[in-house]
Amino acid sequence: MSEDFHDSNSLAIDVKGLVKDFNGKIVVNGVDIKMPLGQVWGFLGPNGSGKTTTIRMLCGLLKPTAGSGTCLGFDIINESDKIKKLTGYMTQKFSFWKDLTIRENLEFVGRLYNSKNLKQLVDETLESLGLQHRQSQLAGNLSGGWKQRMALAAVTMHSPKLLLLDEPTAGVDPLARREFWDQIHTLSNKGLTVLVSTHYMDEAERCDQIVYLAHGNLITQGSVRDVIKESGLVTYKGQGENIRQLAPYFKNISGIEHVAYFGNALHISSPDSNELEQAIKNSQKSYSESLNIHWEKIEPSLEDTFISLMLKSGTDQRKY
Amino acid sequence: MEVLNKFRHISAILRKEFIQMSRDKMTFAMMLVIPLMQLILFGFAINTDPKNLPTAIYSEESTLFVRSIISGFEASGFYDVKYKSSSPAENSQLLEEGEVAFAIHIPAGFSANLIKGLRPQILLEADASDPAAASNAVAGVNQIVNQALRHDLKGSLSSLNQKPAPVEVIVHRLYNPEGKSQYNIVPGLLGVILTMTLVMITSMAMTREAETGTLENLLAMPVKPVEVMIGKIIPYVVIGIVQTVVILLAAHYVFSVPFVGNMMSLIIVVVIFILTNLTLGFTFSTVARTQMQAMQLTFFFFLPSILLSGFMFPFRGMPIWAQTIGEILPLTHFLRIIRGIMLKGSGIFQYPQDVMALLAFTFVVGIIAVKRYRQTLD
Numbered sequence: 001m002s003e004d005f006h007d008s009n010s011l012a013i014d015v016k017g018l019v020k021d022f023n024g025k026i027v028v029n030g031v032d033i034k035m036p037l038g039q040v041w042g043f044l045g046p047n048g049s050g051k052t053t054t055i056r057m058l059c060g061l062l063k064p065t066a067g068s069g070t071c072l073g074f075d076i077i078n079e080s081d082k083i084k085k086l087t088g089y090m091t092q093k094f095s096f097w098k099d100l101t102i103r104e105n106l107e108f109v110g111r112l113y114n115s116k117n118l119k120q121l122v123d124e125t126l127e128s129l130g131l132q133h134r135q136s137q138l139a140g141n142l143s144g145g146w147k148q149r150m151a152l153a154a155v156t157m158h159s160p161k162l163l164l165l166d167e168p169t170a171g172v173d174p175l176a177r178r179e180f181w182d183q184i185h186t187l188s189n190k191g192l193t194v195l196v197s198t199h200y201m202d203e204a205e206r207c208d209q210i211v212y213l214a215h216g217n218l219i220t221q222g223s224v225r226d227v228i229k230e231s232g233l234v235t236y237k238g239q240g241e242n243i244r245q246l247a248p249y250f251k252n253i254s255g256i257e258h259v260a261y262f263g264n265a266l267h268i269s270s271p272d273s274n275e276l277e278q279a280i281k282n283s284q285k286s287y288s289e290s291l292n293i294h295w296e297k298i299e300p301s302l303e304d305t306f307i308s309l310m311l312k313s314g315t316d317q318r319k320y
Numbered sequence: 321m322e323v324l325n326k327f328r329h330i331s332a333i334l335r336k337e338f339i340q341m342s343r344d345k346m347t348f349a350m351m352l353v354i355p356l357m358q359l360i361l362f363g364f365a366i367n368t369d370p371k372n373l374p375t376a377i378y379s380e381e382s383t384l385f386v387r388s389i390i391s392g393f394e395a396s397g398f399y400d401v402k403y404k405s406s407s408p409a410e411n412s413q414l415l416e417e418g419e420v421a422f423a424i425h426i427p428a429g430f431s432a433n434l435i436k437g438l439r440p441q442i443l444l445e446a447d448a449s450d451p452a453a454a455s456n457a458v459a460g461v462n463q464i465v466n467q468a469l470r471h472d473l474k475g476s477l478s479s480l481n482q483k484p485a486p487v488e489v490i491v492h493r494l495y496n497p498e499g500k501s502q503y504n505i506v507p508g509l510l511g512v513i514l515t516m517t518l519v520m521i522t523s524m525a526m527t528r529e530a531e532t533g534t535l536e537n538l539l540a541m542p543v544k545p546v547e548v549m550i551g552k553i554i555p556y557v558v559i560g561i562v563q564t565v566v567i568l569l570a571a572h573y574v575f576s577v578p579f580v581g582n583m584m585s586l587i588i589v590v591v592i593f594i595l596t597n598l599t600l601g602f603t604f605s606t607v608a609r610t611q612m613q614a615m616q617l618t619f620f621f622f623l624p625s626i627l628l629s630g631f632m633f634p635f636r637g638m639p640i641w642a643q644t645i646g647e648i649l650p651l652t653h654f655l656r657i658i659r660g661i662m663l664k665g666s667g668i669f670q671y672p673q674d675v676m677a678l679l680a681f682t683f684v685v686g687i688i689a690v691k692r693y694r695q696t697l698d
Contacts, residue, residue: 022698059540060540061536061539061540062698063698081542084540084541084542085542087540089537089540091533091536091537091540093533094533095532095533095534095536095537096534096537097336097340097534098532099339099340099343099344100336100339100340100343104336104339108332108335108336109541111328111329111331111332111335112329112332112541112542112543113541113542114325114328138343
């Protein structure tokens with residue numbers, strides 16, 4: 001994507017140098033995001049990396065300590081009222097009223113957004129979710145998957161232009177997760193811009209681009225392929241009997257960045273491929289059982305890349 | 321259009337609050353049971369014995385005997401002669417306004433009649449709307465007067481010290497002639513109950529949203545703080561009115577408390593007082609981080625309210641510093657007005673200072689509430 005594409009009309013989010021300082025505790029440390037309209041972006045990073053705080057600053061729930069920018073063309077500091085009207089924000093924790101029924105929750109939200117033909121709108125929403133028969137059930141009694149489905153319905157009912165989803169699929173079963181993503185892509189095809197934070201790699205791979213945050217700093221961003229390539233990581237995959245017992249050996253070699261055991265195979269990664277090849281040769285000399293292990297060079301997975309990024313970003317430098 | 325949206329938002333919040341209220345059966349029951357329980361406990365239980373009650377004296381003559389009687393009243397410890405009135409009307413006015421608990425009238429010719437042995441009379445009018453304040457002071461009054469004169473009735477006058485007593489004190493118990501505590505306690509309870517339940521419940525209003533995480537959702541939606549505040553307060557105004565009706569009915573049917581005042585005055589003052597408490601509760605809920613803290617704040621406020629407002633102990637019987645604190649509390653002012661209306665037949669206009677105090681309190685606290693309401697999660 002060329003730089004001139006980023007004119008303000010086509011950007012859903014355009015922020016620069018966002019900083020959030022909670023009484024001397026810097027949680028977000030200068031984040032820039034330029035996100036075009038109509039895309040689906042993944043927001044990744046370890047726990048406590050500042051994803052939630054950044055999302056909250058985008059939709060006016062927190063005032064940035066420093067930095068500026070716009071969301072849907074409105075200033076994030078002075079025009080959060082206008083941003084709120086056009087944005088749907090799904091919180092990390094289920095934040096609808098548990099002592100209201102599904103219908104009551106939807107009606108309440110609809111009223112606050114001044115939705116027209118409320119009854120019809122709620123009926124349609126319930127129908128599209130397949131929730132009609134449960135509409136008078138209390139939201140607090142729903143299972144995790146249904147809660148999340150209801151929340152998505154509630155935050156999209158007013159037809160927002162931008163959807164901010166904060167770990168929407170945490171603790172949801174794989175089928176519900178897949179259905180959830182199908183729905184996000186359907187919404188995206190209708191022109192909705194979606195920024196979704198997640199810890200799941202398969203979800204990251206469903207995004208047009210990913211933004212990786214660690215310790216409040218933006219570490220990298222781009223398409224999945226770009227991020228992997230940019231990391232310059234080389235990964236070897238070893239398969240064979242007792243491969244797991246070799247893990248401690250590789251872990252002790254300082255040139256190897258990380259060693260992980262994935263589905264019957266050992267992945268060893270390092271930015272330096274010579275180092276890896278040397279280590280594999282040495283292992284075959286010192287351990288007889290390692291002779292029948294088959295090693296091959298593979299493209300690093302996103303997970304390998306992230307672990308490497310996490311390690312590279314070092315310990316948390318933020319002051320508390 | 322803007323106004324219409326505002327109204328829509330308020331009614332959306334209001335509707336939600338009513339639904340939530342109806343789902344929370346426990347709290348709902350508490351709001352109706354607590355008043356009745358307190359009414360029964362306090363209504364039958366409280367009694368006290370205060371000293372140094374403010375007194376006004378109107379004496380039509382100034383003789384040795386009159387001076388002895390006045391110092392006798394003061395020496396008794398029950399009376400504190402604060403006013404020397406210039407007419408019976410002034411005495412009455414001081415009583416009605418609650419400035420004094422007693423008004424004494426010594427008629428012209430008292431001394432001359434005393435010397436002649438004609439057993440002259442003194443009139444003691446007591447504000448018996450608070451019977452606790454009046455009872456012991458009134459019970460001892462004959463003895464106080466005659467004891468005070470004993471020193472003066474010497475020599476040729478000593479024969480007057482024989483029985484029967486040389487002076488007769490006529491006692492008029494005003495406003496509550498039978499001296500029933502309930503007459504005083506029950507209108508007071510109206511104030512206490514409204515303070516407790518309303519402050520407590522609204523103090524949870526915002527903290528509950530914060531604690532359950534729904535506040536984040538509410539803040540992310542296009543709704544203004546004032547809209548949320550009004551929408552959350554109105555349902556409790558309704559609750560307050562229901563409580564008032566319950567208490568007034570109980571006052572009438574269970575405790576037979578007379579109602580001699582103006583109904584319109586009562587309604588106005590009750591509504592003002594309900595709003596005062598709700599605003600205060602809402603302010604607490606913007607300060608407290610958890611429902612537990614909200615509860616603690618409520619009790620922090622509730623205890624002085626119950627102890628220093630003149631509900632438990634007669635206001636004028638408290639030390640000055642306690643009265644000063646009491647003047648800050650809305651309940652103090654409410655009690656004066658409500659007792660005035662129910663027992664003395666006064667109207668709201670006879671208590672301009674107290675009404676102003678209530679309104680000022682509501683206004684100041686309301687400003688704090690709107691300022692404190694967090695529009696962000698910071």
